[in-house]
Amino acid sequence: MARDRTILITGTRKGIGRYLVDHYRRQGFTVFGCSRGPMESPPEGYRHFQVDVADEAGVRRMLRTISADHGRLDVLVNNAGIASMNHILLTPVSTVHRILDTNVVGTVLLCREAAKLMQRRRCGRIVNFATVATPLKLEGEAIYAASKAAVVSLTEVLARELAPLGITVNAVGPTPVKTDLIRSVPAEKMEALLDRQAIRRFGEFRDISNVIDFFIRPESDFVTGQVLYLGGV
Amino acid sequence: MREQNDIIQILYAAIDELNPQLPPEQRLEKSAATVLFGEGGRLDSLGLVSFIVAAEQKLTEMADISLTLADEKAMSRRNSPFRTVATLAEYIGERLAESENG
Ligand SMILES: NC(=O)c1ccc[n+]([C@@H]2O[C@H](COP(=O)([O-])OP(=O)(O)OC[C@H]3O[C@@H](n4cnc5c(N)ncnc54)[C@H](OP(=O)(O)O)[C@@H]3O)[C@@H](O)[C@H]2O)c1
Numbered sequence: 001m002a003r004d005r006t007i008l009i010t011g012t013r014k015g016i017g018r019y020l021v022d023h024y025r026r027q028g029f030t031v032f033g034c035s036r037g038p039m040e041s042p043p044e045g046y047r048h049f050q051v052d053v054a055d056e057a058g059v060r061r062m063l064r065t066i067s068a069d070h071g072r073l074d075v076l077v078n079n080a081g082i083a084s085m086n087h088i089l090l091t092p093v094s095t096v097h098r099i100l101d102t103n104v105v106g107t108v109l110l111c112r113e114a115a116k117l118m119q120r121r122r123c124g125r126i127v128n129f130a131t132v133a134t135p136l137k138l139e140g141e142a143i144y145a146a147s148k149a150a151v152v153s154l155t156e157v158l159a160r161e162l163a164p165l166g167i168t169v170n171a172v173g174p175t176p177v178k179t180d181l182i183r184s185v186p187a188e189k190m191e192a193l194l195d196r197q198a199i200r201r202f203g204e205f206r207d208i209s210n211v212i213d214f215f216i217r218p219e220s221d222f223v224t225g226q227v228l229y230l231g232g233v
Numbered sequence: 234m235r236e237q238n239d240i241i242q243i244l245y246a247a248i249d250e251l252n253p254q255l256p257p258e259q260r261l262e263k264s265a266a267t268v269l270f271g272e273g274g275r276l277d278s279l280g281l282v283s284f285i286v287a288a289e290q291k292l293t294e295m296a297d298i299s300l301t302l303a304d305e306k307a308m309s310r311r312n313s314p315f316r317t318v319a320t321l322a323e324y325i326g327e328r329l330a331e332s333e334n335g
Pocket residue numbers: 010011012013014015016017018034035036037038051052053054078079080081082083102106129130131132173174175176177178179180181182
């Protein structure tokens with residue numbers, strides 16, 4: 001079913017993004033991806049771009065290459081994201097800029113450039129990454145939670161702006177998943193966090209791909225502007 | 234400086250690309266005088282967005298020019314550069330001259 005379908009996933013060097021590459025290769029997608037660093041042993045049928053999502057010229061070049069080589073883009077997954085645990089009183093402004101650049105500016109640039117390509121066929125799917133840190137109002141993650149609140153807002157407004165072009169925009173909001181992103185969070189903090197979920201366990205990669213699979217299937221063309229939080233948050 | 238006529242040809246290519254996607258009453262004629270947007274214009278706001286995207290794409294494909302046409306400068310002008318094919322070509326010419334001199 002996915003024959004010839006193309007997907008672009010950001011932040012594929014490691015973590016959730018790396019898993020998603022294999023997941024969508026298995027479904028038969030042609031997979032493109034990017035991260036600031038190179039990808040070790042990329043699988044067949046995958047093309048890696050070493051691009052920072054906040055770099056406008058780099059993002060435009062990447063989308064132009066995809067357009068020239070493949071002529072179409074069916075799905076964009078804005079997975080690239082960074083976090084930083086810090087009390088607000090101890091948060092340097094450079095950290096604020098870094099988080100906003102990757103999580104907000106990066107998502108905006110990718111949505112804009114991908115939608116330009118998708119609108120030619122009047123059809124496309126965009127999936128953004130939110131987090132439960134926003135609705136749970138996690139202490140110590142003010143900037144991260146705020147950056148993802150911006151992603152939620154973007155998702156809701158872009159859903160309306162891009163609907164006439166046949167593009168849906170939704171977001172998945174994962175609970176904690178064991179990746180480098182949360183490695184430095186103390187165990188007792190993690191336990192307290194899991195306790196606030198309806199279902200108290202860590203998220204798995206497949207919990208996330210299950211939601212993305214739903215958003216991007218052809219039958220979901222009437223589903224847009226939605227944020228789906230996992231774990232019952 | 235690129236000849237105005239070259240730019241107009243590129244805009245015609247964008248029109249060719251866009252027309253099949255437009256409802257019949259919005260389809261554009263390949264003429265410098267074609268009114269794109271505003272009073273007497275054929276495009277609605279979504280049509281204009283699609284036209285600008287097609288024009289940016291043709292500029293890249295045909296002339297290896299990478300421009301964001303709808304930037305703050307364009308939007309804050311009193312006379313919109315997106316009024317007709319000719320005004321848009323003129324605007325693109327100005328932007329290219331700027332980037333060559335700057
Ligand atoms: N893990 C969790 O508990 C959790 C919970 C909720 C939401 N999320 C969200 O899930 C997404 C993925 O997180 P993860 O856990 O997989 O994180 P991760 O293991 O730290 O991986 C992040 C990935 O993004 C890439 N990246 C970071 N900044 C980038 C930039 N500016 N441009 C391009 N690529 C960039 C990284 O590669 P490079 O370093 O090479 O650039 C890496 O491949 C994020 O949006 C995160 O907010 C995660």
